[in-house]
Amino acid sequence: MNIGEAARRSGLPAKTIRYYEDIALVIPARAANGYRDYSASDTHKLGFLGRARALGFAIGDCRALLDLYDDGARASSDVRSIAASHLADIEQKIEDLREMHETLSDLVASCAGDDRPDCPILKSLADG
Amino acid sequence: MNIGEAARRSGLPAKTIRYYEDIALVIPARAANGYRDYSASDTHKLGFLGRARALGFAIGDCRALLDLYDDGARASSDVRSIAASHLADIEQKIEDLREMHETLSDLVASCAGDDRPDCPILKSLADG
DNA sequence: GCTTGACCTTCCAGCGACTAGAACCTTTAT
DNA sequence: ATAAAGGTTCTAGTCGCTGGAAGGTCAAGC
Numbered sequence: 001m002n003i004g005e006a007a008r009r010s011g012l013p014a015k016t017i018r019y020y021e022d023i024a025l026v027i028p029a030r031a032a033n034g035y036r037d038y039s040a041s042d043t044h045k046l047g048f049l050g051r052a053r054a055l056g057f058a059i060g061d062c063r064a065l066l067d068l069y070d071d072g073a074r075a076s077s078d079v080r081s082i083a084a085s086h087l088a089d090i091e092q093k094i095e096d097l098r099e100m101h102e103t104l105s106d107l108v109a110s111c112a113g114d115d116r117p118d119c120p121i122l123k124s125l126a127d128g
Numbered sequence: 129m130n131i132g133e134a135a136r137r138s139g140l141p142a143k144t145i146r147y148y149e150d151i152a153l154v155i156p157a158r159a160a161n162g163y164r165d166y167s168a169s170d171t172h173k174l175g176f177l178g179r180a181r182a183l184g185f186a187i188g189d190c191r192a193l194l195d196l197y198d199d200g201a202r203a204s205s206d207v208r209s210i211a212a213s214h215l216a217d218i219e220q221k222i223e224d225l226r227e228m229h230e231t232l233s234d235l236v237a238s239c240a241g242d243d244r245p246d247c248p249i250l251k252s253l254a255d256g
Numbered sequence: 257g258c259t260t261g262a263c264c265t266t267c268c269a270g271c272g273a274c275t276a277g278a279a280c281c282t283t284t285a286t
Numbered sequence: 287a288t289a290a291a292g293g294t295t296c297t298a299g300t301c302g303c304t305g306g307a308a309g310g311t312c313a314a315g316c
Contacts, residue, residue, distance in 0.1 A: 051253050056228045079249050080241035090229050097222045100184045113208035121207050122197050125179050
């Protein structure tokens with residue numbers, strides 16, 4: 001099938017699918033007219049990638065996960081360790097954002113937000 | 129003062145400080161030898177930028193905040209609305225990460241992580 | 257046969273916020 | 287005189303796409 005149909009089935013933009021070919025993630029066959037020709041297996045992989053990306057996995061991780069998926073003799077521990085490591089990244093990011101949120105929401109709450117110039121937000125940024 | 133000292137005082141890497149000059153955030157004077165010459169006011173602005181970036185503000189927001197800081201006739205509502213909008217972004221990001229975390233932690237918990245190939249993580253990525 | 261429009265192709269450039277590295281100049285200390 | 291530590295500019299790379307230009311192909315309608 002053409003890239004448009006593959007895009008529809010996988011939920012990924014055609015541009016992204018072409019990019020995934022560029023970086024050798026999913027390389028489709030080519031029809032006689034030069035059009036990309038995606039197999040059911042290809043679109044399956046694209047869907048896999050879409051879901052992995054939606055969970056925040058980096059492209060490198062996606063590649064590793066796809067390789068493991070293709071490898072019938074994989075150990076689930078390899079998959080799990082990639083996922084666990086990514087989970088730790090997510091936790092760290094949440095914690096960082098939570099700290100930002102705490103500081104910033106206090107500042108926003110303390111700012112009058114009127115037409116006067118006095119502003120604890122600026123004061124805090126300026127004075128540390 | 130030289131860029132190294134400005135870096136030490138502001139806590140920003142010299143590379144970053146040069147970048148901030150490139151994008152016209154903080155433009156220092158130049159000494160006779162061509163070295164950048166940062167004033168106390170410049171380093172103050174760099175510190176401001178460091179704190180704003182640490183709170184996750186985009187460079188565009190930082191520029192706006194710095195302009196407001198320089199403008200004695202500002203309205204605190206302008207500052208507050210930038211901060212409030214960023215706060216909403218942060219909340220959205222936290223929520224997105226929380227959803228990823230929930231899905232992924234369930235998957236990780238359900239994976240044996242041994243040397244067998246069966247893996248609910250891969251299964252979920254493959255089947256949607 | 258011709259046109260229209262939807263679809264496909266390649267290639268190049270840009271986003272954000274730096275960061276790395278090369279090649280070179282200046283200052284300071286020995 | 288020399289070496290180390292700092293400074294300068296410039297180019298290019300990171301990540302994961304995304305937009306746009308310039309053109310090729312295909313199916314439908316007239």
